[in-house]
Amino acid sequence: MEKRTNHMEYLPDMEQIDSDIKDKVIEAMNAYIPEKYTENDVLQALEHDTKTIEDFKALLSPAALPHLEEIAQQAKAETRKHFGNSINMFTPLYISNYCENYCIYCGFNCHNKIHRAKLNYEEIEKEMQAIAKTGLQEILLLTGESKKMSNVEYIGEACKIARKYFKVVGLEVYPMNSDEYSYVQKCGADYVTVFQETYNSDKYETLHLAGHKRVFPYRLETQERALMGGMRGVGFAALLGLSDFRKDAFATGIHAYLIQRKYPHAEIAFSCPRLRPIINNDKINPRDVHEPQLLQVICAYRLFMPFASITISTRECQRFRDNIVQIAATKISAGVDVGIGGHSDGEKKGDEQFEISDGRNVKEIYDSLCKNNMQPVMSDYIYV
Amino acid sequence: MENDKLIIGGHEFNSRFILGSGKYSLDLIKAAVENAGAEIITLALRRAATGNVANILDYIPKNVTLLPNTSGARNADEAVRIARLAREVGCGNFIKIEVIKDSKYLLPDNYETIKATEILAKEGFVVMPYMYPDLNVARSLRDAGAASIMPLGAPIGSNKGICTKEFIRILIDEIDLPIIVDAGIGRPSQACEAMEIGAAAVMANTAIATAGNIPQMAEAFKKGIEAGRQAYLSGLGRVIEKGASASSPLTGFLEN
Numbered sequence: 001m002e003k004r005t006n007h008m009e010y011l012p013d014m015e016q017i018d019s020d021i022k023d024k025v026i027e028a029m030n031a032y033i034p035e036k037y038t039e040n041d042v043l044q045a046l047e048h049d050t051k052t053i054e055d056f057k058a059l060l061s062p063a064a065l066p067h068l069e070e071i072a073q074q075a076k077a078e079t080r081k082h083f084g085n086s087i088n089m090f091t092p093l094y095i096s097n098y099c100e101n102y103c104i105y106c107g108f109n110c111h112n113k114i115h116r117a118k119l120n121y122e123e124i125e126k127e128m129q130a131i132a133k134t135g136l137q138e139i140l141l142l143t144g145e146s147k148k149m150s151n152v153e154y155i156g157e158a159c160k161i162a163r164k165y166f167k168v169v170g171l172e173v174y175p176m177n178s179d180e181y182s183y184v185q186k187c188g189a190d191y192v193t194v195f196q197e198t199y200n201s202d203k204y205e206t207l208h209l210a211g212h213k214r215v216f217p218y219r220l221e222t223q224e225r226a227l228m229g230g231m232r233g234v235g236f237a238a239l240l241g242l243s244d245f246r247k248d249a250f251a252t253g254i255h256a257y258l259i260q261r262k263y264p265h266a267e268i269a270f271s272c273p274r275l276r277p278i279i280n281n282d283k284i285n286p287r288d289v290h291e292p293q294l295l296q297v298i299c300a301y302r303l304f305m306p307f308a309s310i311t312i313s314t315r316e317c318q319r320f321r322d323n324i325v326q327i328a329a330t331k332i333s334a335g336v337d338v339g340i341g342g343h344s345d346g347e348k349k350g351d352e353q354f355e356i357s358d359g360r361n362v363k364e365i366y367d368s369l370c371k372n373n374m375q376p377v378m379s380d381y382i383y384v
Numbered sequence: 385m386e387n388d389k390l391i392i393g394g395h396e397f398n399s400r401f402i403l404g405s406g407k408y409s410l411d412l413i414k415a416a417v418e419n420a421g422a423e424i425i426t427l428a429l430r431r432a433a434t435g436n437v438a439n440i441l442d443y444i445p446k447n448v449t450l451l452p453n454t455s456g457a458r459n460a461d462e463a464v465r466i467a468r469l470a471r472e473v474g475c476g477n478f479i480k481i482e483v484i485k486d487s488k489y490l491l492p493d494n495y496e497t498i499k500a501t502e503i504l505a506k507e508g509f510v511v512m513p514y515m516y517p518d519l520n521v522a523r524s525l526r527d528a529g530a531a532s533i534m535p536l537g538a539p540i541g542s543n544k545g546i547c548t549k550e551f552i553r554i555l556i557d558e559i560d561l562p563i564i565v566d567a568g569i570g571r572p573s574q575a576c577e578a579m580e581i582g583a584a585a586v587m588a589n590t591a592i593a594t595a596g597n598i599p600q601m602a603e604a605f606k607k608g609i610e611a612g613r614q615a616y617l618s619g620l621g622r623v624i625e626k627g628a629s630a631s632s633p634l635t636g637f638l639e640n
Contacts, residue, residue, distance in 0.1 A: 081542070084406060
């Protein structure tokens with residue numbers, strides 16, 4: 001077996017920024033012992049108008065689970081206060097699934113024998129035209145993490161095309177340096193989401209065996225580099241279930257909290273993915289993050305950062321998604337295809353990253369939101 | 385009361401309730417406007433859609449004055465661009481300036497707001513800046529050409545009432561422009577309170593959007609605002625802080 005590289009060491013092409021946020025997040029996470037919190041801590045937390053960091057810890061603890069109904073009630077009230085009944089809609093567009101990373105839990109990993117594909121500009125435009133026809137005005141562009149196969153210029157061009165059809169363009173691609181973020185921002189990208197997967201660096205090392213993604217600190221500093229590059233918003237997520245999900249959720253929240261304190265204008269977003277089964281790997285399954293735990297995490301994010309956008313993934317089923325948008329989530333994807341080239345009439349070119357559980361199209365999600373007295377919002381931003 | 389008009393930038397209004405259109409279902413807007421008796425409705429230009437999906441503009445009754453806001457702007461320059469865009473897409477001349485570079489509390493940036501007001505007033509907009517109540521800033525806004533001043537009562541969406549009451553009172557006393565309390569008003573009684581101290585109008589959104597019955601709450605606000613206005617015009621009676629007062633406890637001896 002080939003010798004693995006040091007996952008804490010930056011590669012030569014990786015920008016190193018002067019920031020203490022990474023260390024603070026890790027320190028705070030290591031000090032958090034979820035089992036230490038009692039029912040009384042949870043009740044105290046629920047009493048507070050604004051939740052402290054200690055409150056956030058209590059709300060994520062096992063002791064909070066019996067109080068999930070109360071927590072959800074509070075989360076709902078906070079969500080309504082900040083967002084009313086608005087729910088943003090968007091769809092992801094996978095433009096390439098080439099990947100140089102070896103992440104053992106991911107369907108796109110470089111050792112997984114799947115159909116690889118990359119859309120050319122014409123195909124991207126065709127896909128976007130098809131998506132725009134559904135009425136969506138926000139798009140999230142995704143690639144596998146291969147800087148060779150989908151370089152910064154390629155992503156920039158995709159953003160420029162997206163800007164023709166959509167008001168809001170997000171990116172979920174490999175982490176970049178701040179000057180590269182500045183470039184894609186000028187091409188039309190508004191916000192950047194990067195999943196840290198797990199904030200436990202020892203665990204991280206065992207899951208990400210090769211590729212740029214193996215470098216833990218560079219990934220953890222992505223949101224900050226994106227903001228330095230001029231992005232309006234940044235998204236945070238741990239893939240719940242890879243490690244201790246409570247500690248990972250806490251680290252995700254504290255990461256966002258520290259970034260917002262340092263960059264007060266930054267718009268903060270959370271995604272809440274759980275592990276899903278993937279192609280050619282039946283050993284991967286959500287571990288201990290069942291629906292009540294997921295709901296607990298989402299509500300804790302909401303109560304700790306009431307103003308943050310929370311996205312609910314198609315990894316979750318229709319029932320969960322329809323309910324969570326009435327409690328704490330404020331953004332929902334629709335008409336999702338996680339393969340390459342599935343939106344327009346043409347044949348799908350490349351395989352999917354994971355299995356989705358909610359295959360409803362845009363109209364179905366739209367109607368279902370309306371039925372539940374929610375207001376679907378297609379765009380909440382003007383690019384000026 | 386009959387001739388009690390709200391005048392903003394030369395335009396006359398009978399209603400002193402400015403209604404927000406965000407955070408609730410589009411198909412409730414019409415009923416809310418009607419029950420509120422509102423003649424001005426704000427809308428976030430960033431929400432105004434184009435294309436084949438539901439467009440908020442289609443849901444707003446035509447006889448209502450649109451007050452587009454510049455939410456999403458983080459500096460004067462962006463606010464100016466959004467304002468111009470609003471005019472281009474047919475939202476009229478009114479503009480509510482919101483410059484916010486704090487994603488947590490959504491507090492306005494007064495300095496950038498003054499800069500945007502100056503530019504837009506010169507371009508002929510009826511400029512209504514949302515601001516943190518500060519007398520010096522209000523004077524600068526007035527000098528820059530603002531048509532009204534919109535100080536916040538409490539953070540947007542907080543429904544906490546007029547936490548900044550004493551400072552708003554100073555603006556009402558010192559600035560000869562309509563002072564419109566914007567943000568933080570959570571109940572009709574708080575809207576009434578704002579009007580009692582002499583606010584020219586009240587703007588509310590979240591309080592109505594998050595109510596169980598939106599049109600009914602819109603009407604409750606209307607009544608609160610009207611009651612407060614009437615009280616202000618009538619001249620409030622004095623408030624006795626401690627017990628009853630004898631007619632002349634200290635000078636009565638003079639009569640003996």
